[in-house]
Amino acid sequence: MGLLAKSDAAQLAGLIGRLENLPEFEWLRRPEVGGVMVRGRMGGTGAPFNLGEMTVTRCALRLESGEVGHGYVQGRDKRQAEQAALMDALMQGPRAAELQETVLAPLEAAQTDVRETRAAKAAATKVDFFTMVRGED
Amino acid sequence: MYVAVKGGERAIDNAHAWLAEERRGDPEVAELDVAQIREQLALAVNRVMTEGSLYDPDLAALAIKQSRGDLIEAIFLIRAYRTTLPRIGHSRPVExxxxxxxxxxxxxxxxxxxxxxxxxTFDYTHRLLDFKLMAEGEVPEAAKADPRQxxxxxxxxxxxxxxxxxxEAQGEVSGEQTPPDLTxxxxxxxxxxxxxxxxxxxxxxxxxxxxxxxxxxxxxxxxxxxxxxxxxxxxxxxxxxxxxxxxxxxxxxxxxxxxxxxxxxxxxxxxxxxxxxxxxxxxxxxxxxxxxxxxxxxxxxxxxxxxxxxxxxxxxxxxxxxxxxxxxxFLEHIKLPHYVDFQSEMELVRKMRAEIAAGQAQDSAQEAAQ
Structure with missing residues (x-):
């Protein structure tokens, strides 16, 4: 669900477009945009405090076959929340392996790539200290 | 007696229409879109998110466009929007x-x-204007190294x-301890x-x-x-x-x-x-x-x-x-109409001046009589 929550909406829609015969579903909770209060820790390690909110869209649905899926995505994209919930429900059924391969693995690869590219650029800005010989001896 | 005064509607509508035109600026110049602001004015977006108290780069960029780059006005827009959001819950403290x-x-x-x-970082830059940014050009890709493990x-x-x-004083580590919330x-x-x-x-x-x-x-x-x-x-x-x-x-x-x-x-x-x-x-x-x-x-x-x-x-x-x-x-409300407030202040100042003038006239009359 974390992968889906952080996914790029366009990429998710593209990947889901490759799936055939997506099942019908009924809404348990239609997509709604809301705020989640993000908390930090005092001093990074202490007791919590309220930092500020972030936008989140959530929904819940039930497939004809009975599985219930929950969608939570960062931002305000209702379509993305619906697709996340659909994936969550389908992952509980017989198509889990297909979804893992077609949708989740590419999402994970894309997120890893973004993370590693940033980490590589950050690593290039790491300071290598060296000491000048001062010639006092 | 309180007299409601109306009549500003047309002026206000026209002012807002002109605002929209001024916001757009010279139509010969390409219009900024929200994604450009989000990507290229990211530090302004970050400030609006922090002080607007809502993490959503697209909305912050929209607010900056709408406010013509007035960041406090943009923060105001984000704060106002934030109040319309139902609160889904709170996160665990971020690590x-x-x-x-x-x-x-x-x-x-x-x-x-x-x-x-x-x-x-801007640190160690020379803070000299970079005129190359006035011309279009490709930015060379940043160097990479093996990610730190x-x-x-x-x-x-x-x-x-x-x-x-x-x-640091430890709270409930599960985050169940509820900190006070200004909102x-x-x-x-x-x-x-x-x-x-x-x-x-x-x-x-x-x-x-x-x-x-x-x-x-x-x-x-x-x-x-x-x-x-x-x-x-x-x-x-x-x-x-x-x-x-x-x-x-x-x-x-x-x-x-x-x-x-x-x-x-x-x-x-x-x-x-x-x-x-x-x-x-x-x-x-x-x-x-x-x-x-x-x-x-x-x-x-x-x-x-x-x-x-x-x-x-x-x-x-x-x-x-x-x-x-x-x-x-609080500061900017004082530019809005205070006609009645001010009229009463004027009345008061006039009355005080009249009283002083009357007192002085009486004094000089007494002096003359002595």
Missing amino acids: TGVMACDRRVSATFKDVPGGQVLGA EPTPHVTSFLNKEGLIQS REPLELPANRALRLQALTRGDEGFILSMAYSTQRGYGNSHAFVGELRIGRVAVEMDIPELGFAIEIGEVELTECETVNKFAGSKVEPPQFTRGYGLTFGQTERKAISMALVDRSLRSKELGVEVSNSPAHDEEFVLYHCDNIQATG
Whole structure:
């Protein structure tokens, strides 16, 4: 669900477009945009405090076959929340392996790539200290 | 008698239409879109998210476009939008110790585990205008190196091992302890540290910067070192009641600053270092450092340090004046019609002048009679 929550909406829609015969579903909770209060820790390690909110869209649905899926995505994209919930429900059924391969693995690869590219650029800005010989001896 | 005056509607409508035209500027110049602002004015977007108290880069970029680049107006728009959002819940406290750092520097230890990572910084630039930016051109790709694999622990944890720095008070680690929330309860004093930190995060960057600067110059003197400054992304986790467990609901970019201040000790505490803390959305390091200094300054009383009359030691002064939306609201309302108020003031001044004039006339009449 974390992968889906952080996914790029366009990429998710593209990947889901490759799936055939997506099942019908009924809404348990239609997509709604809301705020989640993000908390930090005092001093990074202490007791919590309220930092500020972030936008989140959530929904819940039930497939004809009975599985219930929950969608939570960062931002305000209702379509993305619906697709996340659909994936969550389908992952509980017989198509889990297909979804893992077609949708989740590419999402994970894309997120890893973004993370590693940033980490590589950050690593290039790491300071290598060296000491000048001062010639006092 | 109160007389309602109407008649401004047409003028207001026309003013708003002209505002829209002025916002667009010269139609010969290409229009900015929200994605361009989000990507290319990212530090403005970060400030609007931090002080607007809502992490959503697209909305912050839209607010900047709508406000014609007036960031306080943009923050106002975000605060207003925020109030329309139903509150889904709260996250677990974010773990900045496992942040994927784009930048991480310490001014106190050179050879810190994890290293000094400069990131995309203005530091060490010459602050000369770069006229190349006026011409279109490709930007060369930034250099890459093997990603660092080693953990990047908080610098203050090293001092903590020796007992040289005070420990942070631990709350309920599960995050169940409910900190006070300014968006739910009005600010009341004395405020605890959790409430102060929330107010400082939302507070105006310029105001917090000036307060921090005043402590450096000697008004409530406290000499701070930047123990650590880190910028990067952290996962946001939330407990989902219908699932019965926590999931990641997203990722936010944060700036975190920890300052350390020498503390000579008191009757109950040995000499040690004390802490100040700053945490803000996005890359907003001036704000995070300022916040840490002001946080430390406002902790003086609880640390048993001498509290001066300096503004930065005065919780009421800082917390009641740091919010630029409150300040703007009260300040700018005085430009709106106060015709009746002012008329009554005029009446009063005229009456006082008439009384004084009458008194003087009487005095001179008496003098003449004597």
